[in-house]
Amino acid sequence: MDTEVEDNKYGISFDENQLPILHAHVKSNLKDANDNVQEYENNTYIDWQHECARLRGGKVNIYSKWTTIALSSIILGYVSGFIDLVSVWLNDFKKGLCLGKVDKWSLASPYSTCPKDQWHNWSSIVTGSDGFVSSMFVNLPIFLLLSLGFTVVAVYITRKDVDSIRLSGIPEIRLIIEGLNYHLSTYLSFRTLVYKGIGLIFMVSSGLWLGKEGPMVHISCCVxxxxxxxxxxxxxxxxxxxxxxxxxxxASGIAVAFKAPIGAVLFVIEIISSYFTATRIMWNSFVSATVAVVVLVGLKAFTEGTNFEEKDLFSVEFGNFSWLFAEIIPFIFLGFLGGIFGYLFIKVNSLLFSMNLRKRFEHLVPRLRLHFIEIDAEFVELLAIAAITALINFPFEMTRLPLEDYVKLLFTECIHKGGNEDANSTNFLCSSPDITNVFKLLYILISGFSVCVYVYGTNIPGGILTPSLVLGATCGRIIGIICQNLQRKFASKTLEQCTHNSCLVSASSYAVIGAASFFTGITKLTMSVVVIMFELTGALSYVLPIMVSVMTSKFVNDYMSETNIYDYWIKDYFNAVNHNRDIINEGKGSGRCNFKNQASQVKNSLPDIPISYAMIPLEKIKCLYMIPDTPYTTSYLQNFLESDNHEGYPVNLSPSNPINFGYIKKDYLKSILYSYDYNDSKSILVIRSKDLNEEELIQVNRFEDSFSNNDITSLNVDIEREGSIIFDNMPLVLVIDMFEKLHLNYIIIKKYSTTGDLQMCGYVDRFRISKLIDSKFSSLNDEISRQEEYLQFEIDDEMTFPRRDRSSIELVS
Structure with missing residues (x-):
């Protein structure tokens, strides 16, 4: 037995012949002990088996976990209340001031709750007149300039940390929860929380057609x-x-955005593919969302006037409190429109992104550097969007409202027709004839969709859920007004089926149905949408119509589109938007291997072939060998690691005899080569492992004996052993199911042999599987055709084609 003398400074020991041995037992990277902390590089997936083994080892303090949930939920409630209050005040400040008594209007929404005779536009404050001329020369310039000013601040804040603050945040958070390491130290940092919160305030204040729910999810996760x-x-x-x-x-972010804790919990369960069971996620999310909403509601109680008592976020008041059976036809029609909306939004947004409009006029805009911000094509583009949005919103009083207040206006039934001098600003919609309202709403629907579909995806904080609710409610209100007038004109027995409350069609109820159907069309969610709409409005009697429209929207959208807005963004633009900053897994996509929230036709496209057709063959894989053809040196291995973007490498015995011993990660191997001062570039490095049997050890020793003793350094490494042995004849569908259900990161594939000689023949990781799924397995068409040719010759190999006789494809759960 070799006697070794440890050199703790460099991690080097020497055998009895004084030959150096590098011991690569770096605690932060070991995986064979459950109590070690695993460190991960950016753009890699965590090792769920290792992390959960540490959970079973009792390394997590349950009190710290619940303390984190409780404190963060309380803080989030206050943060959300502050963001709502400041953003609404700044938004309303663009229009004027409410000079009435504080107990007559709500501090949380001055413009929409201020009595009409006590609201003063800027023209009446500055000139004492509120006519058309003063409005055009006073109100419009102030409204436009403040909108542009708020947008400039939002852009400036975003550029402080553009990669962490821009966009919604929901797609990135989904990837992080599913296991991806996406710059956690910066993306979920306190700095990002502050900047995204400030950027969200000024984005909402500017009046852009973006929602706060996505950024609130990001802020909540930062907290x-x-x-x-x-x-x-x-x-x-x-x-x-x-x-x-x-x-x-x-869940807390969704809950404070919509004041819907139960719907938020279901939202998380429906949209996120988690390693943990649904019941475990449900309980944590329920507690967190409930605490956050309770704090938010309590905080808002101090901002309401004495005459206000808001039980629901939008507090719907329908003309009738039940629906007529004949209305099921327009409800289904709204669901049909919602499905089409989701398809059109994704298609148009994708078209705008693919056209590279920003890059096309970059050379037309000179790049100027001011002392606080850089003016370039992107900056001018956002200012142009803000200006266009402000000009679109200015003509009508109701379009100047924040999106949430505008939805509340659409959800409120017009009980009293005609002008009411004491009515507040929520009567903007009810003071005009129906035909006028229809044209106003059509204008808002078309212009809002055009602006929203372009601005979503720009480098500014904002989500898409609230705009989808607004557009759906607008469309629903139009259908509702039409149905009301049809009932009045063609009053037949079918249209007059009375409930115990009323015989009248309620236009506001159609707004609720439309909002739900458009929400489903853009997200492909169902149950959570129904619950969120119920919690938003309190419309218990309309749960069944909401379910019908949501179901219709889901079927229509699934037929037309395969992904929702978030899956589409992850699938097509995740790497492109991130500019491939990382070396590890650069350009390989998101690595998502699940079918959650995807249409059934994606599953049905799974080919009935073995994994050997889809794997990366051994000759195309970079591997490490214990007996390489070319001896390893320190400089050789350093160049070996820097020449690719792989996360790690399989470790085999030799190229001629590729018996596999497992897998070694790049960062672990780097820690061996760069953490020590032993950098003799001439010394030959021989990889060793404790898993060698006697025959393999003889081959390695024979390889070492071929060199001079002074030129050899043994590299003792801890090799990851793959979780299961996969043979090349296993069906592809089962391999995909393993990645999806077991949350694996890679599988080393071995050649099927009855002799037990398990030689490696291929490799597949989650990024390879993810690309196959995203491309609908189009790259396997040749292999599928080849299999069909084999079947024509009646080759009967049940191990190779075990699923060929099945008429449908089912995933094993």
Whole structure:
């Protein structure tokens, strides 16, 4: 036995012949001990098995977990209330001031709740007149300039950390919860929380057609991640627990955005593919969302006047409190329109992105550098969008409202027709004839869709859920007004089926149905949408019509489109938008291997072929060998690691005898080569593992004996052993199911042999599987045709084609 003398400074030991041995037992990277903290590089997926093994080892303090949830939920409630209050005040400040008594209007929404005779536009404050001329020369310039000013601030804040603040945040948070390491130290940092919160305030204040729900999800996850880092020491942190807490933060963000805690919990369960069971996610999310909403409601109680009592976010008041059976036809029609809306939105947004309009006029806009911001094509583009949006919103009083107040206006039934001098601003819609309202709403529907579909995807904080609700409610209100007039003109027994409350059609109820159907069309969600709409409006009697429209919207959208707005963004633009900053897994896509929220035709496109047709063959894989054809040196391995974007490498015995011993990660191998001062570029490095049997050890020793003793350094490494042995004749559908259900990161494929000689023949990782899914397996068409040719010759190999006789494709759960 070799006697070794440890050199703790460099991690080097020497055998009895004084030959150096590098011991690569770096605690932060070991995987064979459950109590070690695993460190991950950006754009890699966590090792769920390792992290959950640490959970079973009792390394997570349950009190720290619930302390994190409680504190972060309380703070989120206050943060959300502050964002709502400031953004609404700045938005209303563009229009004027409410000079009435505070107890007559709500601090949380001055413009929409201020009595009509006590609201003063800027023209009446400045000139004492409120006519058309003063409005055009006073109100419009102030409204436009403040909108542009708020947009400039939002752009400036976003450019402070554009990669962490831009866009909605929901697609990135979904990837993080599913296991991706997406710059957690910056994307979920306290700095990002502050900047995104400020950017969200000024984005909402500018009047852009974007929602706050996406940024609120991001902010919520930043809050809970910050508290987790504070309450749990680094050596006790667990990435699986972090994802579990982030799921609760996701639900809290949706809950405070819509004041719908139950719907938010269902939203998370429907849209996120989590490693943990639904019941575990449900309980954490329910507690977090409930606490956050309770704090938010309590905070808003101090902002309401004495005459206000808001039980629901939009507090719907229908003309009748039940629906007529004949209305089921327009309800289904609204669901049909909602499905088409989701399809059109994704298609148009994709077309605008693919046209590269921004790059086409970059050379037309000179790049100027001011002392606080850089003016370039993107900056001018956002200013142009803000100016166009302001000009679109200015003509009608109701379009100047924030999106949430405008939806509330659409959800409120016009009980009293005609002018009411004491009515507040919520009567903007009810003071005009129906025909005028229809044209106003059509104008808002068309212009709002045009602006929203373009601005979504620009580098500014904002979500798409609230705009989809607004557009759906607008469309529904139009259909509702038409149905009301049809009932009046063609009053037949079918249209006069009375409920115990009323015989009249309610236009506001159609707005609720339309909002739900458009919400489903853009997200492909069903049950959570129904519950969210019920919590938003309190319209219990309309739950069944909402379900019918949501179901119709889902079927129509599934037929026309395969992905929702978030899956589409992840699938097509994740790498493109991120500019491929990372070396690891650069350009390989998101790595998502699940079918959650995707249409059934994606599953049905799974080919009935073995994994050997889809794997990367051995000759195309970069592997490490214990007996390489070309001896390894330090400089050789350093160049080997820097020449690709792989996450790791399989470790085999030799190129001629590729018996596989497992997998070694790039960052782990780098830690061996760069962490020590032993950098003799002439010394030959021989990879060793404790898993060698006697025959393999003889071959390695024989390889070492072929060199001079002074030129050899043994590299003792800890190799990851693959979780299961996969043979090349296993059906592709089962391999995909393993990635989806077991959350694997890679599988090393071995050649099927009855002799037990398990030689490696291929490799597949989650990024390879993800690309196959996204491309609908189009790259396998040749292999599928080849299989069909084999079947024509009646080759009967049940192991190779075990699913060929099945008429449908089913995933094993």
């Amino acid at each position: 809970i991640n910050t508290f987790y880092n504070i309450t749990v020491s680094k050596e006790n942190q667990n990435e699986a627990v972090r994802r579990e807490l982030l799921s609760a933060g996701f």
